[in-house]
Amino acid sequence: MKTQMGYFASIEQYRPMDALEQAVRAENVGFDSIWVDDHFHPWYHTNAQTGQAWAWMGAALQATKKAFFSTCITCPIMRYNPGVVAQTFATLRQMYPGRVGIAVGAGEALNEVPVTGEWPSVPVRQDMTVEAVEVMQKLWESKEPVSFKGKYYTFDKAFLYTKPDDKVPLYFSGMGPKGAQLAGKHADHLMTVSAPPSVLKNVTIPNFEKGAREAGKDPSKMEHAMLVWYSVDADYDKAIEALRFWAGCLVPAMFKYKVSDAKEVELHANLVGHDMMKDNFMVATDAEGMIKEIERFKAAGINHFCLGNSSPNVNLGIDIFKEIIPAVTE
Ligand SMILES: C[C@H](OP(=O)(O)OC[C@@H](O)[C@@H](O)[C@@H](O)CN1c2cc(O)ccc2Cc2c1[nH]c(=O)[nH]c2=O)C(=O)N[C@@H](CCC(=O)N[C@@H](CCC(=O)O)C(=O)O)C(=O)O
Numbered sequence: 336m337k338t339q340m341g342y343f344a345s346i347e348q349y350r351p352m353d354a355l356e357q358a359v360r361a362e363n364v365g366f367d368s369i370w371v372d373d374h375f376h377p378w379y380h381t382n383a384q385t386g387q388a389w390a391w392m393g394a395a396l397q398a399t400k401k402a403f404f405s406t407c408i409t410c411p412i413m414r415y416n417p418g419v420v421a422q423t424f425a426t427l428r429q430m431y432p433g434r435v436g437i438a439v440g441a442g443e444a445l446n447e448v449p450v451t452g453e454w455p456s457v458p459v460r461q462d463m464t465v466e467a468v469e470v471m472q473k474l475w476e477s478k479e480p481v482s483f484k485g486k487y488y489t490f491d492k493a494f495l496y497t498k499p500d501d502k503v504p505l506y507f508s509g510m511g512p513k514g515a516q517l518a519g520k521h522a523d524h525l526m527t528v529s530a531p532p533s534v535l536k537n538v539t540i541p542n543f544e545k546g547a548r549e550a551g552k553d554p555s556k557m558e559h560a561m562l563v564w565y566s567v568d569a570d571y572d573k574a575i576e577a578l579r580f581w582a583g584c585l586v587p588a589m590f591k592y593k594v595s596d597a598k599e600v601e602l603h604a605n606l607v608g609h610d611m612m613k614d615n616f617m618v619a620t621d622a623e624g625m626i627k628e629i630e631r632f633k634a635a636g637i638n639h640f641c642l643g644n645s646s647p648n649v650n651l652g653i654d655i656f657k658e659i660i661p662a663v664t665e
């Protein structure tokens with residue numbers, strides 16, 4: 336499968352209009368796809384934003400010409416009703432045929448707790464995600480009104496009058512082995528987050544493929560997409576430090592516990608050392624260094640990169656891909 340290069344335009348790290356300008360620039364440089372975070376609270380407090388992802392996508396799709404767009408990722412189970420998620424992505428895909436997909440996942444306390452107060456366990460949220468996906472697919476496909484009584488959601492003769500002309504591609508986030516297996520079983524493609532290449536190769540991707548085979552699908556036709564942040568600067572230490580905004584994602588407790596206050600995440604993020612950031616993110620001083628970083632993950636089986644640009648000079652961090660994209664996709 337040909338490697339695809341995606342640009343992650345963060346609307347929690349950047350003001351929405353700045354992220355939109357980045358998306359336009361990234362498309363012009365040759366990125367295949369644009370991905371946007373779907374958050375309520377951000378992963379860092381100082382100088383953070385959190386624009387609404389779907390509102391941003393509408394504007395960004397109109398401002399660009401051909402790039403594929405998806406959230407990275409939407410949690411369709413708590414603060415959003417899955418029926419309204421299905422309606423939103425049906426509308427966007429009808430308006431921009433072939434250019435819109437959705438990635439789903441079991442959520443983060445940062446986004447769900449502030450507006451619901453609830454935080455079910457990981458297995459329950461995974462179960463809710465599977466049910467949400469089932470009902471979203473029914474709404475997208477059904478020519479008749481949908482009535483559904485599940486464990487978590489009830490639909491009473493719900494009908495989407497605005498439908499896409501073809502299927503909305505569905506990515507499913509699996510960070511752990513069970514999440515990856517569920518992704519293979521219930522979605523079209525895998526979405527995951529940067530992890531050591533050995534884990535991706537020996538745990539995440541095999542579990543995803545196992546899930547796909549269980550559902551009778553051909554895993555060789557399914558993408559392995561991954562969100563990973565990068566920073567490029569001639570000064571290596573400056574490049575690493577510029578990734579600090581995302582360091583909270585490297586603290587496992589942020590996923591396990593009900594942490595929904597960005598100030599609290601920031602306190603933990605500020606304790607993360609450069610070695611850990613270097614190991615989990617991509618840091619380089621030039622295009623050649625970035626190509627090496629991308630090749631590490633390609634060798635582990637990743638074939639769709641969602642690259643979050645945390646470079647000190649953001650435009651340079653986009654323009655450098657004129658040289659990188661041909662080298663990693665040929
Ligand atoms: C926590 C792991 O669960 P998993 O289902 O694999 O992954 C969860 C993530 O998909 C979500 O949190 C997702 O919403 C995060 N996310 C995101 C993910 C991604 O791949 C790319 C981009 C994004 C950006 C984004 C996200 N979320 C948003 O809301 N908005 C965004 O923009 C996991 O580790 N799962 C393990 C099982 C773990 C488990 O069950 N643990 C038990 C305890 C076990 C023990 O005792 O040790 C527990 O915690 O109760 C697995 O195997 O699946």
Ligand SMILES: CCCCCC(=O)CC
Pocket residue numbers: 372373407408443528584585
């Ligand atoms: C380990 C990182 C999980 C995804 C974090 C996130 O929400 C990024 C937008």
